[in-house]
Amino acid sequence: MSTSTRPRDAALGTGLGRVLLLVYGTFALSASARALVQISTRFSEAPLAYLLSALAGVIYLAATVGLAVGGPRGRLIALVSCSIELLGVLVVGTLSIADKVAFPDDTVWSRYGSGYGYVPLILPFIGLWWIRYQRPSRNRDQQA
Amino acid sequence: MNGPLSVATIVVALVLAAWYFLRSALDRAPSRLDLLAMAGLSALVTVLVVVAVIGLFDGTRPSDTATFGGYLVTTVCFAPAAIWLARLEPTRWGSLILGVGAVVLPVLVLRLQQIASVIS
Numbered sequence: 001m002s003t004s005t006r007p008r009d010a011a012l013g014t015g016l017g018r019v020l021l022l023v024y025g026t027f028a029l030s031a032s033a034r035a036l037v038q039i040s041t042r043f044s045e046a047p048l049a050y051l052l053s054a055l056a057g058v059i060y061l062a063a064t065v066g067l068a069v070g071g072p073r074g075r076l077i078a079l080v081s082c083s084i085e086l087l088g089v090l091v092v093g094t095l096s097i098a099d100k101v102a103f104p105d106d107t108v109w110s111r112y113g114s115g116y117g118y119v120p121l122i123l124p125f126i127g128l129w130w131i132r133y134q135r136p137s138r139n140r141d142q143q144a
Numbered sequence: 145m146n147g148p149l150s151v152a153t154i155v156v157a158l159v160l161a162a163w164y165f166l167r168s169a170l171d172r173a174p175s176r177l178d179l180l181a182m183a184g185l186s187a188l189v190t191v192l193v194v195v196a197v198i199g200l201f202d203g204t205r206p207s208d209t210a211t212f213g214g215y216l217v218t219t220v221c222f223a224p225a226a227i228w229l230a231r232l233e234p235t236r237w238g239s240l241i242l243g244v245g246a247v248v249l250p251v252l253v254l255r256l257q258q259i260a261s262v263i264s
Contacts, residue, residue, distance in 0.1 A: 018233045019240050022226060026248060033214050041210075 011134050012070040012078065020127060024064040027120070031108045032057030038105065046105040052092055053107045059085050063127060072136075079131050086124035089113055093121070149195065150257065153188050154250040160185055164243030167236075174230050174238045182230070182242050186223035189249060193220045196256065212259045219252040 013021060035053035043050055059081050066078030093112035096103040106115055113120030160181055167178065174182075193216050206212040226245025230238040 014233065015235060015237050016240075018229055019237050019244060022229050022241055022244055025225075026222075029218060033218075037208070037211050037214070
């Protein structure tokens, strides 16, 4: 198998990880760009929603970088950002339904990411599963 | 932005996406032909974006020109980025990358149409 020839610490960003890299990269770009437009043109309309847009952009960016860097540090970055992402999509998704006044304008995470085909809801689960699947101890077992 | 060109782009992208997903499901790495087909789609998208940019200069601008411009840049760069990643990944996941890329492109084109139709 070709995977055995790859450097072990790069495994996070290869295989399925590289698919995640493309998807996370896309979301990093779209969430950040959206926040930039929202904050620069009409920040006072819905400050909370727009700041959350910006936060989402940063989280997706961090996850992308973590996956790309790999190794213990990349894993940690990816793990933390995917966890915040999961928390964010659940909390913001719930709040955007419960409290429409605080969220007059959409973020990536509004209504569990329905505006993005619910991909923002599924993505952190796949991300976290992948990080766990690629944990170093598993590779050590294989080597021993 | 609503011409036959964008319809053709969307149809071609969806057909290719189905093909790439099938290839990935069958555990096939992207072949040379797969990559060339994606490059063809990329060329089609580039033509579409050039037409849209020319359209920006004939007086009728979308109300949100900055967003429109951002989407144009993203759209034109997306397929090449997918091809680049797919070439780094000569496994079934490379085919999945091309599939994801081909699925996102119609979304980008539809968003461009949406933004373009809101004319100030």
